[in-house]
Amino acid sequence: PYDVLVVGGGPAGAAAAIYSARKGIRTGVVAERFGGQVADTMAIENFISVKATDGPKLVAGLEQHVLDYDVDLMKMQKAVRLEKKELIEVELENGAILKSKSVILATGARWREMNVPGEAEYRNKGVAYCPHCDGPIFKGKKTAVIGGGNSGIEAAIDLAGIVEHVTVLEFGDTLRADDVLVKKANSLPNVTIIKNAMTTEVLGDGQKVVGLQYTDRTTNDSHTLNVAGIFVQIGLVPNSEFLKDTLELTQRGEVIVNAHGETSVPGVFAAGDVTTAPYKQIIISMGGGANAALGAFDYLIRQ
Ligand code: FAD
Numbered sequence: 001p002y003d004v005l006v007v008g009g010g011p012a013g014a015a016a017a018i019y020s021a022r023k024g025i026r027t028g029v030v031a032e033r034f035g036g037q038v039a040d041t042m043a044i045e046n047f048i049s050v051k052a053t054d055g056p057k058l059v060a061g062l063e064q065h066v067l068d069y070d071v072d073l074m075k076m077q078k079a080v081r082l083e084k085k086e087l088i089e090v091e092l093e094n095g096a097i098l099k100s101k102s103v104i105l106a107t108g109a110r111w112r113e114m115n116v117p118g119e120a121e122y123r124n125k126g127v128a129y130c131p132h133c134d135g136p137i138f139k140g141k142k143t144a145v146i147g148g149g150n151s152g153i154e155a156a157i158d159l160a161g162i163v164e165h166v167t168v169l170e171f172g173d174t175l176r177a178d179d180v181l182v183k184k185a186n187s188l189p190n191v192t193i194i195k196n197a198m199t200t201e202v203l204g205d206g207q208k209v210v211g212l213q214y215t216d217r218t219t220n221d222s223h224t225l226n227v228a229g230i231f232v233q234i235g236l237v238p239n240s241e242f243l244k245d246t247l248e249l250t251q252r253g254e255v256i257v258n259a260h261g262e263t264s265v266p267g268v269f270a271a272g273d274v275t276t277a278p279y280k281q282i283i284i285s286m287g288g289g290a291n292a293a294l295g296a297f298d299y300l301i302r303q
Pocket of ligand 1: 242273283
């Protein structure tokens, strides 16, 4: 069996694997798609000490660093079940069962998409999901935020300090964000909030986003908004479906962890975007992975 089996090959999983392997213990990694969300990222400018890089470069760096150690890297393998017996068992989609004394879950998350024409085509060409990451790209330009929940209104407040103007489009007839955020957004001269707005299409010129189309749900009229950037803020979904009967998750499906990265099942740790860690970023996920690996090591030496 493994001492540590890491499920997930994004920044959190890679960091967990390296920290574990450096303890000289038997370490495995299973990843459906090595690199995770980073593989879908173009410009990365907030990975501290690296002024600018891109997703594929960072993914290559992660893999090289992991393979520098004695780690069993099983790529293109999806975990479908976890069960604690004498050892912890992780079943893969292909039927194989991996056994380990401890497990670190680092399966990340995915942004909920609008599923409208143009969204996929213009992803990273104006359609963005992370204001902390991509906000500065739209400096001085007009942008839209889709979604009037906490993340949407936070994004609008954040972007208002960088871009020329932000229009928030909320599907419902009320904003679902906290009052204090709504008040703050309403006080900003360059933020407009439109309710009952259903985004129907992302408009582009073949190269980049030039606007979007939405329907006013009260009148059924269609409107066009000229924007260079569209931040989709309609939810981040944790990749934890296969865990829902095994360990404690929040209502939104996040794996509940404590400061040591421990989950509700002894010997099972978790890190990164799949967890209750409040901010979802590369550098934070890496820190989480390192933390969970040290937590797992502490657990193992006490067995
Ligand atoms: P992920 O990166 O989501 O990795 C999860 C891993 O688990 C993947 O390998 C996946 O294949 C695997 N996996 C999932 N389910 C299973 C399963 N059942 N079995 C096996 N493996 C599984 N952050 C920044 O700090 N700066 C940026 O500039 C930035 N830009 C971004 C741009 C975009 C378009 C996106 C989508 C995100 C961006 N982020 C950025 C956020 C950042 O990418 C995430 O916070 C980070 O990747 C989370 O790391 P993670 O390891 O927790 O999860």
